[in-house]
Amino acid sequence: xxxxxxxxxxxxxxxxxxxxxxxxxxxxxxxxxxxxxxxxxxxxxxxxxxxxxxxxxxxxxxxxxxxxxxxxxxxxxxxxxxxxxxxxxxxxxxxxxxxxxxxxxxxxxxxxxxxxxxxxxxxxxxxxxxxxxxxxxxxxxxxxxxxxxxxxxxxxxxxxxx
Amino acid sequence: xxxxxxxxxxxxxxxxxxxxxxxxxxxxxxxxxxxxxxxxxxxxxxxxxxxxxxxxxxxxxxxxxxxxxxxxxxxxxxxxxxxxxxxxxxxxxxxxxxxxx
Numbered sequence: 001x002x003x004x005x006x007x008x009x010x011x012x013x014x015x016x017x018x019x020x021x022x023x024x025x026x027x028x029x030x031x032x033x034x035x036x037x038x039x040x041x042x043x044x045x046x047x048x049x050x051x052x053x054x055x056x057x058x059x060x061x062x063x064x065x066x067x068x069x070x071x072x073x074x075x076x077x078x079x080x081x082x083x084x085x086x087x088x089x090x091x092x093x094x095x096x097x098x099x100x101x102x103x104x105x106x107x108x109x110x111x112x113x114x115x116x117x118x119x120x121x122x123x124x125x126x127x128x129x130x131x132x133x134x135x136x137x138x139x140x141x142x143x144x145x146x147x148x149x150x151x152x153x154x155x156x157x158x159x160x161x162x
Numbered sequence: 163x164x165x166x167x168x169x170x171x172x173x174x175x176x177x178x179x180x181x182x183x184x185x186x187x188x189x190x191x192x193x194x195x196x197x198x199x200x201x202x203x204x205x206x207x208x209x210x211x212x213x214x215x216x217x218x219x220x221x222x223x224x225x226x227x228x229x230x231x232x233x234x235x236x237x238x239x240x241x242x243x244x245x246x247x248x249x250x251x252x253x254x255x256x257x258x259x260x261x262x263x
Contacts, residue, residue: 009180013194016173020198023166024236025205030163031232041225049221054214061219 038101042093047080050089069139075132082128084121091117092151100156111148115140185255192247199240206233 032040051062066076079085092114098107109117122128122136143150174191181187210226217225 005180009177009190012173012177012180013190016170016177016191016194017197017201019166019169019173020194020240021201021205023163023170024198024202024240025233026163026166028206028229028232028236032229041228044224044228045220049224050219052221054221054223056221059219 038097039094042097043090045089045093046086047082047089051080069135071132071135075129078125078127078132079136082121082125084124085118088117088121096152096154096156099152100154108152109148111144111146114147114151115144185251185258188247188251188254192244192251195240195244195247199237199244202233202240203237206230206237209233 051058051065053059062076066073069075071079092109095107095109098104118140119137122133122140125133128136140147177190178184178187181190207230210230213222213226213229
């Protein structure tokens with residue numbers, strides 16, 4: 001190979017590596033979009049993820065809720081692992097995404113709707129004692145007027161758009 | 163996506179046209195595929211760092227793993243292609259050497 005050819009081959013090789021890398025990355029993006037990525041990610045988020053750090057230790061939210069409800073660690077665990085509560089969280093998060101990212105005002109739940117959803121989930125959780133249920137429902141009634149504003153004030157950013 | 167595949171095809175054809183020794187061209191394509199696989203993996207870990215840096219209030223492990231797994235699959239495809247091409251290169255080289263003998 002002469003010098004000119006070596007330079008040309010080097011340029012083609014670099015271009016080929018760049019195009020292949022872009023193709024590999026783009027394939028991931030297309031795959032995430034086709035699978036309705038936001039919904040899939042939201043489905044992955046459980047209550048445990050909201051109250052723990054990346055290293056698995058409990059974060060400030062956990063201790064705030066625990067102190068506010070005045071419950072023990074085992075009672076907090078029952079709430080965190082409640083299947084109906086986790087299902088309700090999914091529904092609420094999907095609504096937040098729809099309202100904040102897709103500007104769909106109809107997706108926003110009112111205070112009454114949110115409280116009713118949480119109340120239903122609490123009542124459906126068979127592992128909770130009546131005393132614990134009452135504690136949660138009491139606090140829910142106390143914060144009823146602010147719950148919708150609080151939920152929809154959550155900062156939602158699509159990293160792809162930023 | 164089709165445009166990108168078409169561009170890759172064109173680049174490979176140009177590469178084989180520029181290099182007279184087709185075995186060497188095959189080896190270069192294998193190295194290109196290997197490099198791309200490693201770079202896709204790098205992009206995946208970069209996206210992990212970006213997500214972890216931007217989301218502080220919740221545990222992002224599950225979300226990050228979901229996305230990282232897709233990058234790993236994409237990277238694995240390039241690495242497998244690279245290995246296959248390299249094996250073809252080795253086989254053809256041996257065949258050529260045995261013919262000479």
